[in-house]
Each structure stands twice: as structure tokens, then as C-alpha cells.
Amino acid sequence: MTWMFLFLSALTIAVDAFVWKKYLRTAPLGITLRSLLMLLIVLSDLLMPLSFAILRLIPDNTTAVVRSWGLVNLLFLCTVLPRMIVYAGYLGRRRIWRRLGWGIALGTIALFLWGALVCRNRLRVEEVTITSDRLPAAFDGVRIAFFSDLHIGVLERPETEIARLVDTIRSLRPDLILFGGDLINIRYTELDPAVSALLGRLDAPLGVYSVIGNHDTGVYIKDSLALDRETNLSRLIRRQEEMGWRVLNDETIYLKRGGDSISFSGISFDAALRNYRHATDLPDIDLGSVYESVPRESYNLTLCHIPQLWSHITAAGYGDLTLAGHVHSMQMKLRLGHTRGVSPARLLYKQWSGLYYRDGRALYINDGIGAVGIPARLGAAPEITLITLRRGE
Template sequence: MLLVMILTLALGAATADFFRLHRLRRRGAAAARLRLPAAWAVLTDLLPLAVAVSGVLVRDNTPAYMWFAMWALWLWLATVLPRLVFYLFELVRLPRTGRVLGVCVALLMIWGATTGRTRLHINRVEVVSCRIPAGFDGYRIAQLSDIHLGSVVRPARELQRIVDSVNRLRPDLVVFSGDLVNIRYTELDSTAMRILAGFRAPVVSVTGNHDVGVYVKDTTALPAAENLRRVIRRQQAMGWRVLQDTTLYLRSHGDSISLSGISFDPELRKKRHDKELPPVSKAAYRGVPDTLYNITVVHLPQLWPQIAEAGYGDLTLAGHVHAMQLKVRLLGRAWSPARLLYKRWSGRYDEAGSTLYINDGTGCVAYPMRLGAWPEITLFTLRHDPSCE
């Protein structure tokens, strides 16, 4: 769907450029005056094609290629969108307004690729339930998601900021809901491992679609299963506990709750953006008493209905969507292109006594920019509801 959106915008931009140049020519503009805007339009309109062609030609999705692809797409967006804004206002004979707004859009794109991409936002969420035992009243869980290490511009600086921010919240537990790397395990290098081992609270994690190696093209050199194995081993070396379709039990003040982790199934690669998914594997819940309050960590939020149907997931923590790194807030409501793909795409959802929370993540995919969908750390506080006693 993202590819379709990019191709649609590319076609629309190229069509708009053609008609504007044609209109200027009909008005009698000199050929010399048209050369520069024509060359600029052609050059920028070809950027998505350059990314697509190079993607076919390269042997593997190396870090260098992924950086080129992401920043080329950002450069295309940062030049095409302001131009389209200008064209629109030029059509209604407000060219000066169009120029001003076009410059504002360009500046906004630059801001999104710098401050907007890196400034962390802490979202505090309180979950109240009769099923939360009294011993867990006030228990604090910090959720992170979708770091996508291969797309981080300054790993040491940005990762340290994440770790320090989480530690200042003093959670009892840190949960990571998948997509630690972008393409391959080598992105989780010694520097990243050293910094991400610095959480003061215990860390549990699950795998996401980018962790399992399905985007490695040269599978002869690095099979997907081997990539996944090494991603997991490196997380374990950092002191993280990777939940691979399993459950652990948390204890506090003599009470217990269950924490289940569902691994990303590579078979879902082509369905990862579907609104509906096949039934979830119940392996993670084998032998888990349904009388205990259950927290389920899963990468894909589309699996929430199946988790609830299985009788678990009082609180389900997911990631994956990023709100497509673009969220517009207006009159107390939010909109994102993610709404076109996902039924539930960001933040908190409550249904039939269970809660889903979709963390917007901290990293980037496709283009290195965030606008509105800021990098997120979520701090959950569990509350026992005494009115149910």
C-alpha cells in the first residue's frame, strides 16, 4: 500500500509538472526561462524511479543502499510537496501565497527529518482493572517499539537518549514490541548493544517483521533463520529476555500476573498490513491460567482480536504501524495515512474489558522523517480497581 501511495503521488507530481510547463509555454514563456524549472522537475520526479531501479539492481539491501533509498525518498518529498502547494495556489492566481506556503512546507519537512525525528515524547497511560491484583497497584511498565537500528542517523547519541529517558521514569519493567533492527542483525553492533544493555529495569522483548530476516535479499550469505537467531542471541547478550511464543510470570507483593510474548511469524510477511489476520498461535498461552491478569506483547496490532478471543490480553502492547510517521491533529482528533490500512493504528483502544495500546515507535522506515507521530516512550501504570471487591 505504501508503494501504491508513493507511485500515485509520483504520477500526480509528474503530471502536475507537465501541465504547468505546458501552460507556461502557451503563455509565451521563453525557452531559456523554462529550462531550469523543467530540468528541476524532471530530476526530482525521477528520484522514486532511481530508488526502484537501484533496488532491483543491487544484490542485497545493504545499509548503504537503505540509507540512499530513505534519504532519496525524503528529498523527493521535500521538493515535490512544496512544489505542488505552489502550483495549487498559482492556479487560483495567488502565486505569492503559494511561494510562502511552499517554503513553509519545505521547512516543515526539514524539521521533521531533524527535530521531529529525534525528539522523544513520553505518553503516560493508566490501566485500571478489577483483574489487576492489589499487589500490582502502581506497577510501572515502559514500552518501546520499532527502533529500526539501521535507519538511526546517530546511533550512539539517539540510543543513549532513549535509555536515559526510560531510566528517568523508573519503571519496574521495560517491554520492547519488535523491530529492533531494520534489515540485518549486524545493525545491532557492539555500540548499540552496550547502550541498550543500560536499562536499569528488566527488559523483555518480542520479534517483529524486520527482525526475522525477510528483507535480506542475499539469503545465501545470510539465511533469514540465521539472521533471526543472531538478533535473538545479541538481545540475550544485552540481558534482554526474548519471549518466543512463551509466557513468564511477574510477581509483586505476593501477587502474580502473566506476561506473554508472541513472535512474528514470517508467514505473515505479505499480510503484515492487512486489516484482518489468521488466528494467532496459542503456543504462548499453553498452561497459562486464565484467572491471572495477562499482558501480551505482540508486534502486529491486528492480532488483538484473536488474542482476546483466546481469553488473554487484558492488556496488549503492540507496535509496527508508526502511524506511518505522519499524524495530523485537529479539533481533538488525529488523522494519518495509516487509517487507510489499519483499523487500529495508534494509541489506546478499549473493548469488552481489554485494552490495546499501539506504540508509535522511535525509528523510521521508508523515509527518515516524523511529523505528528513523534518518537514515543509509553509509561503504563497498573491500577487495581477496589470497587470490584
């Protein structure tokens, strides 16, 4: 990521220096306006170095540091990017290109402000029906509320936002509630007593379950002497258990309803995969401990964090339905009717959002709740998925 900060910073400064020397220095603006314009350009050019300094040089990733980093990134996108668009418009000889540049620039600012103030808080419920002839009769009609990637530490108003989330899930009256990992953003203390009390209100006849995501493992804690990863993870799991959630840690249990049962597996994020978390394909992974002694004739529901595990799960003969999160649609998605839409996530992931089928098995990827990197979501609104299981062809 370092190269990206350095490249963007150098590019921005170079372009601004060129435009200032060639056009703005001699423009008939008046000394006061010219000085103010120069000051604003210089300050905005410092945003990317500031973002780099916050991320790399500050001793630890506290909640305040991470939120400040996100706001600096958003300010960069709202100032520097529109300015570059205006510059591009002035490359055209005709006035129409200049007006178009200004229009797109102002639209870009409005888009990011909408993403930060409106879309990021526009909680939506996606209803999905999954049909399988392998599903036991007693589970026909079971409703699963699935959400993921809460990232508590980056929520602007954690208690307000989580209270609304909990109330929405409870109003759906699900039979089973599942969480797909990344409950926290950096450290377990984000799951404080007030937030724990709110999330502890979630309840369902078949239970509330979660798995561990990459952020939950503590790999983003810098000051590991003050809080090591193992302690962070164990305390996070304990706090979830105190809320009434069960954390499935590379294991399989059986859910019973009527006289039938299905196998339910949970796969924790392996910290060894940190450098592969955005990779298209993962190295060989041994899932033997997860599915040990699990009969393949049993309908299997698998909950994991990263969707790249799907091919490994199905290759092992399991995952009639696999649920994952992690991608967030990279917090940018243009929805086109009832299609999956368009997102830069397509460039990194084979499966990145919504429902996929392969050889009679299904994968659903939830777009998550929190916003990492910048406190905004552009079209990829926070999602609760309500899944109805149906028995049939």
C-alpha cells in the same frame, strides 16, 4: 509497491511536460534561468525512478542503501510535491490563488524539514494509567516502560539517539521494561557492539523483555545466500540475550511480586504474515502454544508487535493488557488536544495509536522510535510509554 512508483513517476513527468509546453517554455525568464529551471525539473522528475531503482535493482538492502532510499524519497516530497501545489495555484485566474499555492508549497517544504530535523528527534514520554479489578494487589502501582520499533539501521546517529533513549528510560525508574519488536531494520549486524552496550544498560527489577517484529525476521534481506533469515534471527536473539534482554518467543512466563503473580505472554511476528502486516484483519491464527495451560483467572499481560492480533488475543480469553507497536502512526499525526489525533493510519488499521478498551481489556499501541521510508516524522514523535498498573474498578 511497484505500481505506486510507476504511477507517481508517470504522473509527475506528464504534469511537468504539460506545464512546460503550455506555460514555461515561452515565459519571459531569459535563456539561463529557463535552462536552469528545466534542469531542476528534469532532475527532480528522476527522483522517483531513482527510488524505485534503489529499492528494486540494487543487489541487497544494506544500511547505506536503505538510508539513501529514504533520503531520495524525502527529496522527492520536498521538491516535486510543492511544485505540483504551485501548479494548482496557477490554475486559478486570480492572483490570490497563486499566492496561496506558493504559500502552501513553502509550508510543505518547511513541514518536511521540520519532520526530518526536529520532530524525528523529539523524544516524548506518554504517561498512561491502566486500571483493572483483576490485577493482583502486589502489582498495584507497577510502572512499565514500553517502547517499540527502534529500526536501528535507519537512525541517523544511532549511538547518540540510543544513549538519549536509554537515559530517558532509566530516569523513569520503571519496574519492568518492554520492547515491542523491530529492533533492527534489515539485518542483525545493525545491533553492533556499541549499540548493544548502550541498550544493555537498561535494567529493571522485573526484567527487560522483547518480542520479534517483522523487520527482525530477516524478510527484507535480499542476499539471503550471504545471510539467510534463520541465521539472522537466531543471531539477533542471541545478541539481545547477551545484553540481558529476554526474548519471549510465543511463550508465557510468570512475573512475581510480593506474594502475587501475573502471566506475561510474548508473541513473535510470524513471517507467514508478511503480506498481512498492514491488513485490517488477519487470517485465523492459532495462539494455543502461547497460552497453553495459562489459567484464564490470572491477570495477563501480552506483548506483541502487530496490533491486529488484539482481537485474536481477547477471543482466546487473554490480554487484560496488550502492548503493540508496528504502525508508527505512519509517521504522520496531527494531535488535537488530548484526543488520539488524525493520521492516514486510520485508513489501514482499526486500532493505530494510543489506548483502546474492549470488554474490560486494554490495548496500547506505541508510536515507535525509528522512521522507515522517509527519515522524518510529522507530528508522530518518537515515543516512550510509561504505563502505571492500578488495581480497581
